Amino acid sequence: MINKDAIFALLRSEFEYSMRKRRNHLMSLAAIIITLFFIIYTYLAGGLSEVFTGYLYVKDEYLWTILLYSSALFLYLLGIFIGADVFPHDIEEGYVDTLYTLPSTRIDLFIGKLVGGYLSLITYIMIIEAIIATTIYIIFQVSIDFIILLGITSGFALASLVFYTISIYLGIRMRSWIHVTLFSLSILLISPFTEYLLYGLGLSNYSIIEVLSNLLPHRPLEIPISIVYSLIEAGEIPKGLIDPVTGLIIIALYTLVFTSISASKFIEADFI
Amino acid sequence: MRVIQARGVTRRFSGIPVLEGLSLDVAGGDVYGLYGMPEAGKTILIKMMLDIISRDGGILKIFNMDPSIHRRDVLLRTGYTPQDPRYPDWFTLQHIIKLKRETYNRENMDVFLKYLRDFGLWKHRDRRIMQLNIKYRKALVFLSTLTHDPELIIIDEVSDIPGDIMEEVIGEFRGRKTFFISSHDLDKLGLYVKRIGFINEGRIVYEGTVNQLKKMLSDTVVLIKISEARRDIWQKINRLEGIEDLSIKDRILRIRITSDTGVINNIRQILKGHKIEIKWIKWMGKREEDDK
Numbered sequence: 001m002i003n004k005d006a007i008f009a010l011l012r013s014e015f016e017y018s019m020r021k022r023r024n025h026l027m028s029l030a031a032i033i034i035t036l037f038f039i040i041y042t043y044l045a046g047g048l049s050e051v052f053t054g055y056l057y058v059k060d061e062y063l064w065t066i067l068l069y070s071s072a073l074f075l076y077l078l079g080i081f082i083g084a085d086v087f088p089h090d091i092e093e094g095y096v097d098t099l100y101t102l103p104s105t106r107i108d109l110f111i112g113k114l115v116g117g118y119l120s121l122i123t124y125i126m127i128i129e130a131i132i133a134t135t136i137y138i139i140f141q142v143s144i145d146f147i148i149l150l151g152i153t154s155g156f157a158l159a160s161l162v163f164y165t166i167s168i169y170l171g172i173r174m175r176s177w178i179h180v181t182l183f184s185l186s187i188l189l190i191s192p193f194t195e196y197l198l199y200g201l202g203l204s205n206y207s208i209i210e211v212l213s214n215l216l217p218h219r220p221l222e223i224p225i226s227i228v229y230s231l232i233e234a235g236e237i238p239k240g241l242i243d244p245v246t247g248l249i250i251i252a253l254y255t256l257v258f259t260s261i262s263a264s265k266f267i268e269a270d271f272i
Numbered sequence: 273m274r275v276i277q278a279r280g281v282t283r284r285f286s287g288i289p290v291l292e293g294l295s296l297d298v299a300g301g302d303v304y305g306l307y308g309m310p311e312a313g314k315t316i317l318i319k320m321m322l323d324i325i326s327r328d329g330g331i332l333k334i335f336n337m338d339p340s341i342h343r344r345d346v347l348l349r350t351g352y353t354p355q356d357p358r359y360p361d362w363f364t365l366q367h368i369i370k371l372k373r374e375t376y377n378r379e380n381m382d383v384f385l386k387y388l389r390d391f392g393l394w395k396h397r398d399r400r401i402m403q404l405n406i407k408y409r410k411a412l413v414f415l416s417t418l419t420h421d422p423e424l425i426i427i428d429e430v431s432d433i434p435g436d437i438m439e440e441v442i443g444e445f446r447g448r449k450t451f452f453i454s455s456h457d458l459d460k461l462g463l464y465v466k467r468i469g470f471i472n473e474g475r476i477v478y479e480g481t482v483n484q485l486k487k488m489l490s491d492t493v494v495l496i497k498i499s500e501a502r503r504d505i506w507q508k509i510n511r512l513e514g515i516e517d518l519s520i521k522d523r524i525l526r527i528r529i530t531s532d533t534g535v536i537n538n539i540r541q542i543l544k545g546h547k548i549e550i551k552w553i554k555w556m557g558k559r560e561e562d563d564k
Contacts (some may be wrong), residue, residue: 003344009374017360097354098368098413101322102375103347270325 006104010112011119013099017089018082018120027081033076036135038070043140068225072156075128075186075219079121079160084180086117087266091175096271110266114259118164121182122157129153141225151231155224155244158251162220165258172265191218214246217224217254223247224267274336275424275450281330282550283474288318291469292474293330300423301447305465306454307379307485308552309494309536313474314454315355318428319454324351348376352419355428357409358402365397368416376420383444384419391415391437406432414441423451424450430464431457434503438464459534472555489529489555494536497551498526498543505546512538525549 018024090096100109129152133144163184170180192261213219219242226241237243242250275394276298283291291313298304308314319325320332323339323346332339337382339346359368373379388394393412401409410432417425418441425445430438430453442451442464455461462469462482470478470485478485501523509525510518514535517528529535 006344006375009371013371013375016362018541020360062494063308080284093360094356094358095360096318096324097352098357098359100324100372101347101354103344104375105344109345166291167377272319272325 001105003104003108003201006102006108007112007115009102010099010104010109011116014086014116015120015123018085018117019123021085023081023085024078024120024124027074028128031071031078032176034073034074035052035128035132038066038166038221039132039136040139047132066234068228071132072159072221072224075125075156076163078124079164080184080188081138082117082121082124083164084171084184086113086168087171088177088180089270091255092177098222100271106267107263110263111245114168114262117168119162121160121164122153124155125153125160143200144231146233148228149225152224155227158248159220161251162254165255165262169262169265172262172269182269183195187217192217214242214250215253220247220251220254223251274298275300275302275334276304276452277333277336279330279331280315281317282328283319283320283325284328290474291320291327294475295330296476296479298450298452300450302467303442303446303465304453305461305468305482306452306471307458307461307468308454308456308471309367309555310456310540310550311552312471313458314456315428317471318352318426318452318454321426322347322350326417327366346564348420349423351420351422351425352412353410353417353425353427353433355432356406357413361400361402363401364399365401365416365420368401368413371420372419374415380421381419382454384415385439387415387418387441390440391434403540407434411437422449424452427451427453430455431460435460435463437559448468456490456535457537458482462486470555477557481498488557492528493556494527494529495554495556496527496539497553498523498525499549499551502546502548505542505548510540 090099104112129149133149137143166187167184168182170183171177173265174183195216195218198209198213201209222242223244226237226244226247228238229241230244274297276296278296281294294313294317296304306314306317316325320327321334321339323343326340333549335349336344337340337346346549369381374533388397391411393415394409396404396408396412401412404412414427414433414437427433445451451464453461455466466481468478468480468482468485469476470489478488501520506518506520506525509515509527512535514530515527516530517526519526523537528540540550
């Protein structure tokens with residue numbers, strides 16, 4: 001039976017640990033700097049304007065995509081960093097003897113830590129977005145619509161789940177933060193190349209290749225971008241970008257698979 | 273009533289046996305000491321009792337329950353002080369108590385606060401726990417285990433906790449709580465326990481009184497595997513009182529000890545001072561002589 005008290009205590013402890021970690025602060029700072037850099041660059045290049053009242057919009061679609069992709073990439077990296085450290089840090093730092101001997105079942109432990117780490121990831125995303133939105137308002141006197149912000153936040157939070165759960169699983173197996181991070185990063189890098197390779201090989205059988213490419217773990221990362229497009233362009237998502245519904249199904253599949261295998265591995269793991 | 277029951281407990285790591293058919297019984301209200309050389313399997317056994325690691329075979333029951341099945345029920349009734357208690361950097365004693373308050377259903381702060389004041393530890397309550405030296409850190413963590421009024425108190429490596437605190441707590445709760453205390457320091461362990469088990473190469477090879485064990489361990493052969501063999505260190509060890517026939521082969525020191533095992537601690541201190549790591553220590557008993 002699940003014990004709410006134990007789960008909440010472990011969740012809070014994991015959340016607090018993740019929010020205080022210097023590595024995560026640096027990564028958040030990098031995400032803020034890179035986004036602001038692109039916004040200012042596009043403004044100076046004359047590509048920034050307001051097309052709808054209250055919406056900040058970049059005229060050049062290419063820059064708009066680069067802006068979202070580059071800042072999104074840092075947020076996903078943050079997801080990898082947080083996920084990679086949820087379990088290995090307890091073993092590496094020796095917290096197992098103190099935190100894992102609190103009266104809880106192993107499943108309570110797993111849920112508390114998994115959710116605690118994820119909540120900290122969402123909090124980082126919200127903090128980063130709040131800082132960027134405030135800066136944009138101060139510099140350009142343009143306020144980003146609340147719906148857009150909410151859409152981007154939900155998109156990032158959901159899409160981050162894919163690499164967060166992959167890193168959680170690898171963390172339980174590998175028990176080394178640096179190994180998990182490098183392995184997750186390599187998946188993140190190899191995934192788009194695999195997509196190009198699939199298209200290159202499968203010209204005669206396009207639909208199957210499309211389904212297969214949608215299953216690659218990097219595809220859900222496009223969700224925030226397609227959400228923004230669908231909000232700004234009144235439902236029009238550019239061809240090639242994953243649509244939110246397909247993306248959500250893929251995210252649900254990854255989350256379910258990796259959370260289940262992580263939990264089963266965690267239940268029988270030695271914390272040594 | 274038996275609080276701890278182990279029968280033929282085994283565990284291997286990468287094919288190497290760590291516990292090999294270990295059996296022991298600890299009755300309720302007992303103060304049981306587990307003595308063993310470093311890497312003998314003391315910590316592994318304790319971690320099995322708390323379901324931090326699993327066992328390959330055998331029966332292990334705490335309060336007549338298997339900890340790997342009834343983890344929460346066992347931990348609710350147990351207070352554990354690890355060998356080197358570690359917490360996140362910002363943790364103070366207040367954080368530890370808060371975490372305990374959130375997870376245990378019962379709380380008895382009176383005894384804990386009394387001890388904090390009696391032993392002058394109250395002033396450390398707001399200090400970061402990881403900034404305290406091991407002596408104070410371990411004392412605070414040990415006393416904090418009393419807040420949930422555990423029936424079984426497990427201490428891994430008791431020699432780091434100040435003796436006056438241990439004597440006071442054991443004295444107050446003797447017969448009412450069960451203590452399971454491990455150490456590699458037989459003299460320290462002897463201060464608190466009457467009944468002792470000696471673990472060597474993953475088995476309990478002796479159970480009885482501390483004095484009998486001391487007699488058994490005198491005039492015996494000990495093997496110490498070290499990370500680096502250096503002549504100057506060898507000479508230093510050879511000068512220690514209570515040592516005869518020191519030899520070294522393949523980074524394994526073979527030492528005949530003529531006094532009790534207190535000399536092992538002196539060897540450990542010398543090696544630690546020269547940053548030489550001890551891979552394992554094995555007590556060979558009279559076995560080598562029999563082989564000859």
